[in-house]
Amino acid sequence: MSASRLAFAAMVFVVATSSACSKEPPPPPPAPTGPTAEELAQMRADSIASARQDSIAAAQAAAGRARAEAERIAAAQLAMRTTLEVLVHFDYDRADIRTDAESVLREKVDILRANPGVRTTIVGHADERGSTEYNLALGARRSESVKTFFTGFGLDEDRFVTSSRGEEEPLVNRSDEAAWGQNRRAQFIITAGGAELVAPR
Amino acid sequence: MRRRALLACVPALAAAFSASAVPAGAQVRDSIPGVTLGLVYETTYTPAFALLPFGARFGGEAAAPQVEAIIARDLRYSDRFQMMDSLPAALARESVDYGLWDRLGAVWLLSGQVEGAGDRFTLVLELHDIVYGRMKESGRFDLPNPQDAGFRMAVHRMSDQVVQWVFGEPGMAASRIAFSMVVPGTGAKEMYLIDSDGENLERITNHGSTILSPAWSPDGSKLAFTSFQSGLARIYVRDLRTFTERMIAPLQTGDHITPAFAPDGVTLAFAVTSGERSGIFSYNIERNCCLTHLSGGRWNDLSPVYSPDGRWMVFNSNRLGTAQPQIYVMPGRGGEADMISPYTFDRPGYFTAPDWSPVGGMVAFHGAIRRGTYHILVVRIEDRGRRVRQLTWEGNNEDPSWAPDGRHLVFKGARRWGKGLFVVDVATGNIRTVLSGVDVTVPEWSPAQTGG
Numbered sequence: 001m002s003a004s005r006l007a008f009a010a011m012v013f014v015v016a017t018s019s020a021c022s023k024e025p026p027p028p029p030p031a032p033t034g035p036t037a038e039e040l041a042q043m044r045a046d047s048i049a050s051a052r053q054d055s056i057a058a059a060q061a062a063a064g065r066a067r068a069e070a071e072r073i074a075a076a077q078l079a080m081r082t083t084l085e086v087l088v089h090f091d092y093d094r095a096d097i098r099t100d101a102e103s104v105l106r107e108k109v110d111i112l113r114a115n116p117g118v119r120t121t122i123v124g125h126a127d128e129r130g131s132t133e134y135n136l137a138l139g140a141r142r143s144e145s146v147k148t149f150f151t152g153f154g155l156d157e158d159r160f161v162t163s164s165r166g167e168e169e170p171l172v173n174r175s176d177e178a179a180w181g182q183n184r185r186a187q188f189i190i191t192a193g194g195a196e197l198v199a200p201r
Numbered sequence: 202m203r204r205r206a207l208l209a210c211v212p213a214l215a216a217a218f219s220a221s222a223v224p225a226g227a228q229v230r231d232s233i234p235g236v237t238l239g240l241v242y243e244t245t246y247t248p249a250f251a252l253l254p255f256g257a258r259f260g261g262e263a264a265a266p267q268v269e270a271i272i273a274r275d276l277r278y279s280d281r282f283q284m285m286d287s288l289p290a291a292l293a294r295e296s297v298d299y300g301l302w303d304r305l306g307a308v309w310l311l312s313g314q315v316e317g318a319g320d321r322f323t324l325v326l327e328l329h330d331i332v333y334g335r336m337k338e339s340g341r342f343d344l345p346n347p348q349d350a351g352f353r354m355a356v357h358r359m360s361d362q363v364v365q366w367v368f369g370e371p372g373m374a375a376s377r378i379a380f381s382m383v384v385p386g387t388g389a390k391e392m393y394l395i396d397s398d399g400e401n402l403e404r405i406t407n408h409g410s411t412i413l414s415p416a417w418s419p420d421g422s423k424l425a426f427t428s429f430q431s432g433l434a435r436i437y438v439r440d441l442r443t444f445t446e447r448m449i450a451p452l453q454t455g456d457h458i459t460p461a462f463a464p465d466g467v468t469l470a471f472a473v474t475s476g477e478r479s480g481i482f483s484y485n486i487e488r489n490c491c492l493t494h495l496s497g498g499r500w501n502d503l504s505p506v507y508s509p510d511g512r513w514m515v516f517n518s519n520r521l522g523t524a525q526p527q528i529y530v531m532p533g534r535g536g537e538a539d540m541i542s543p544y545t546f547d548r549p550g551y552f553t554a555p556d557w558s559p560v561g562g563m564v565a566f567h568g569a570i571r572r573g574t575y576h577i578l579v580v581r582i583e584d585r586g587r588r589v590r591q592l593t594w595e596g597n598n599e600d601p602s603w604a605p606d607g608r609h610l611v612f613k614g615a616r617r618w619g620k621g622l623f624v625v626d627v628a629t630g631n632i633r634t635v636l637s638g639v640d641v642t643v644p645e646w647s648p649a650q651t652g653g
Binding site: 093094130131132133134136137138140141143144161162163164165166168169 | 390411413414427429432433434454455456458459472474475479501503504517519524526551553554567575599600642643
């Protein structure tokens with residue numbers, strides 16, 4: 001290396017050092033940061049609490065879902081029971097199944113198919129017109145007609161008991177067409193297997 | 202000459218026939234083609250009947266007016282007499298002045314005397330034939346104390362004795378009527394009994410359920426009926442003397458309804474509707490055996506009633522199709538059935554609730570040519586529905602049942618003023634109210650209530 005080159009390097013060094021020394025002293029390096037023992041304990045506690053909160057929320061959510069599910073199932077059960085129990089009505093002095101009754105009975109058939117354990121008593125009723133004894137027979141014909149509808153869909157006839165109350169138990173205690181129409185009916189009493197119904201597919 | 206005589210007879214015969222078909226006074230207000238329908242009063246003779254105020258001695262003084270009042274009303278209710286009322290006591294003399302009674306228009310005169318006999322009484326009755334001016338019949342009869350339960354029925358039997366003396370026919374005073382009715386304040390329809398004169402209303406069951414269709418045993422000691430106590434309609438037989446009751450259920454399925462006793466008192470016919478087997482069955486309730494299927498299938502044969510000799514049975518059937526119940530007669534052990542209600546092809550009518558007369562070949566039922574209100578109708582078996590006697594013309598009338606005299610019918614009726622239990626006399630058409638303001642169901646008149 002030549003002497004001139006060394007001088008140049010020294011100058012650069014001086015300039016560099018002089019310019020550096022003209023500023024304020026640099027700040028001290030930051031102290032090493034870390035939680036204290038108390039803070040750690042607090043954090044641990046918070047974490048546990050938070051986890052507990054989470055698990056409670058999760059549990060609550062699960063319970064809510066279960067409750068909703070139970071309610072949904074209960075509602076479905078109720079709906080199915082209601083469908084099984086809904087009355088069907090008949091025309092004056094007739095026992096054949098009306099078209100409006102047919103759709104009601106089809107819904108019952110679906111539920112009855114999905115629940116082979118369900119047993120039902122079908123009770124036929126008549127309006128007040130006609131003779132007491134003849135109306136017993138008419139009510140019996142109505143209940144038989146419903147049973148025949150069910151067995152026609154392949155349901156086991158042993159699942160149904162038919163009975164009649166004739167004109168003895170009117171639904172509406174009046175003597176007009178509207179009341180008579182309500183009173184000419186078949187009623188469905190679930191006698192077994194109605195506790196846990198399975199929804200039809 | 203002979204021919205002229207024959208020809209002369211023709212109008213007379215025709216007149217006689219038309220008179221018998223529709224006698225004078227008959228009303229024809231409706232018509233079924235081919236069927237004579239009318240209120241046919243048989244020409245009945247109702248003689249004037251005087252009741253002498255009853256005498257008394259040896260302590261019978263208090264009972265005598267009661268006995269007389271019961272007999273006087275029974276004889277009025279018999280519809281066989283023109284009762285001469287409110288006779289002055291001055292006419293009650295030791296000896297009967299036949300000439301005087303004849304001038305007063307009496308045909309029969311009854312005198313009575315009640316005598317005390319310990320704690321019981323003796324009734325001496327004398328029936329006088331005013332026309333022939335002599336005593337026709339007399340008798341001494343034991344009577345219980347008026348406070349005893351059997352007092353009124355014992356007096357009713359005296360009334361029937363008088364009818365028997367005059368006409369040689371059974372009366373109906375000593376009888377009761379069974380029917381069901383809702384117990385006030387409850388939903389239960391229980392069985393009740395009432396005497397033929399409307400006294401002694403009594404409830405005899407406590408099923409807390411619906412009871413229907415009573416049927417008397419021939420000796421009047423038992424009642425069969427339908428009850429829903431078990432949840433299904435079943436037949437029960439109640440012994441009115443021992444107050445015991447049992448269910449008769451030879452079949453497990455179906456509703457068992459409308460029982461009827463055969464004259465043997467041990468065979469019970471009844472209808473089974475729905476279930477595995479349906480139709481009319483008979484069953485021996487003494488030996489609990491011999492279930493026999495008499496008729497029916499899908500026809501809803503029901504409401505059987507035996508003829509008095511048990512050889513025949515009248516019943517209701519739907520075998521023509523729905524909405525057209527008709528009345529049929531078949532052998533008591535089952536067999537071919539003949540329709541006896543009026544029938545025309547396009548207007549078959551609606552006829553139900555038959556009852557066979559205990560005396561003759563007549564059947565009462567109710568029905569209508571068109572639906573709506575029903576009336577009490579009577580046919581003779583041999584007429585096969587071609588001739589019908591209509592006995593009611595007002596309101597709605599259902600479920601007739603014959604009295605033991607074969608002349609009166611009890612039925613349930615509805616009038617504009619209300620519902621009740623009514624009695625009609627088939628011979629005169631007279632109607633009286635036994636109970637009013639109550640909704641009775643299927644009344645059934647008992648046989649004659651014998652002593653005990």
